[in-house]
Amino acid sequence: MRDIQNIVILTGAGVSAESGIDTFRDAGGLWEQHRVEDVATPEAFARDPDLVLRFYDMRREAIQTKEPNAAHRALAKLDAEWSGGLLIVTQNVDDLHERAGAKRLIHMHGEHLNAWCTVCDMRMPWIGPLLDRPACPGCGAPGSLRPDIVWFGEMPYRMDEIYDALGSADLFVSIGTSGAVYPAAGFVREARAAGARTIELNMEPSQGSYWFDEARHGPATRLVPAWVDAMLDQA
């Protein structure tokens, strides 16, 4: 095995599950008789903006009552102490990685605590509701703000930086993700093509389990701190 300098970590909803934030599957897939996928698209927003804004207002409010868990804290420790390259790419739209202290972090699917003005293109921190159609603080346009969330069918953020990091990764670690949502589900293959070792830490085998050199199954709050301690011990 080659020396490990550059690490890319992909996280998904499973890393926040033990903080009390439902994963996609745990959410039951249904919200007020709508499939979650059906409220997370630009078409749904155009068709019924109140429904979509209410869905996201509830989630924005809920995540502010949650706390980072041992897995978020362990990844923040690795970020602080790993002297080589490191990038945490999260599919999560909660802010628990950064509240735990992670710095080298990309939110590829956006953030619950941001709003995006569709008139002036400004993105801004946002903790309150959007359902009441507040004016954009930047340009003043009424009713122009939407959640800064990458919906199904939209392009995830900062993909060039992510693919650059995958291209020079020595180790790729996927944590708490089902491997069902692309392009994130394809990162393991990008990393393998670059010669990286690949590890999966998940409650159960993911849909892409086949692509990993090694898999450990169990709760993130147990698996992630143990893996981080081992990485820092050997560094």
Ligand code: NAD
């Ligand atoms: P997912 O719900 O499809 O899969 C979650 C995975 O985590 C499953 O494989 C499950 O077995 C595993 N898991 C559940 N509890 C775990 C635990 N305690 N420890 C370790 N693993 C655990 O989620 P996904 O793969 O992230 O993809 C779904 C999409 O939903 C993403 O685009 C994401 O943006 C979005 N989402 C985000 C949040 C959040 O921000 N916290 C929550 C739900 C969904």
